[in-house]
Amino acid sequence: MLNENSVQATRERSRVALVTCDQIPELDTDDKLVVPALRERGIEAVPVVWDAPTVDWDSFALAVIRSPWDYVARREEFIAWAANVPRLANPADVVAWNTDKRYLRELAAAGVPVVPTIWVEPGEVWEPPPGGEFVVKQAVGAGSLDTGRYDLDRAEHRELAVAHVARLGLAGRLVMVQPYLAAIDTYGETALLFFPAEGDLAFSHAIRKGAMLTGPDEAVEGLYKEETIRPRTPLDAEIEIARKALAAVPGGADRLLYARVDLIPGPDDLPVLVELELTEPSLFLGTAGGAPERFAEAIVKRLS
Structure with a gap:
């Protein structure tokens, strides 16, 4: 008894x-x-x-x-x-490590192809490039909030971009300025989900996210912006880059219960890492048959 x-x-x-x-x-x-x-x-x-x-x-x-x-x-x-x-x-x-996007620097140093990034420290004056489309966001952020897309060939957008960087800097935030990757408007962003299975992180499923940034930051209230999601079969090159990013996680990826790797084709059409989501990513369990069960199995194995 x-x-x-x-x-x-x-x-x-x-x-x-x-x-x-x-x-x-x-x-x-x-x-x-x-x-x-x-x-x-x-x-x-x-x-x-x-x-x-x-x-x-x-x-x-x-x-x-x-x-x-x-x-x-x-x-x-x-x-x-x-x-x-x-x-x-x-x-x-x-x-x-993962809640500050400075981790992208470490992954780039490890040979992972990452979206090129200009880092603007709080109090630093940012001089915008002469033209092109760029994204401004903060290094600690989630859900595309406080994020804007700016066409620096337009005078009003240049002013708004400079103001956006300054506003984040005044709040004590490290700012990221990245080129806008045009492929997201056609191909979209690929998010690959991994759960542990048989002692290693195994690919579970992937989704396509449509473009979310249509212009300057509008200071939308809430925890996140709505996304357009549908299932996707990833390319071999996307799987390869995702595994390369996971292999560079400090302490080893075998400790992870879940991982999400977000990729967009770069100017040469090869995938580049946008984010490696290891803290609180949406897992899109409803987009793939068996995904909730695979995640549940990963939790059960972690308990044992």
Whole structure:
């Protein structure tokens, strides 16, 4: 007969926290798809707000970061929270590394083809190039918020781009200026999803995202901008670049519960990395048959 401590230990081994924020306390619609898949495997998945003051994180067998999308303005607090969660996926050091897009510098140094980036430090004056289309965004950000597209051949866009960079700099934010890759208007952006299987990160599925940036930043309120999503079969070159990016993750990709690699064709039509999403990416589980089950299996294996 099990004693009370054994019953409690068994219960904790079968409870998983799906970490979110108080704007979507019941989880994003897509994330909800993994809940019944886990239930079928004897795992209770519970949505939990990351900064709720009374949560006993030690009572969960695993905390899986899913949609804490309000952390951007409170990144240091979020990193400190992650460091104090005893069993977190992805791990806290990955969270600290991946929530600042300076990681792109490290990946470029490791030979991963990355979108060329001009980095503008807070207080630094940015002199815009003479022409061309560019994207302005912040190094700590999510959901394409505080992001704008500017045609520097147009005088009004030049002024708006300079003002955008200055506004972010005054807020103490590191700014990224990148060329706008025209292929996103036709081919779109490819996001490749990976979950661990048989001891390694395995490709699960991919989606195509349409262009989201139509012009200067409009200071849209909310956690994210709506995206146009559909399934995609990735090219071999996209799979190759994705695996190269994952191989460069500090500490090794074998520690990851999930990974999303976002790519766009560059001027030579070869894929370049836009972002490596290891903290709170949408996983687009509803776009591919079996994806919720594959993610659930990855969680079960992590628990064991």
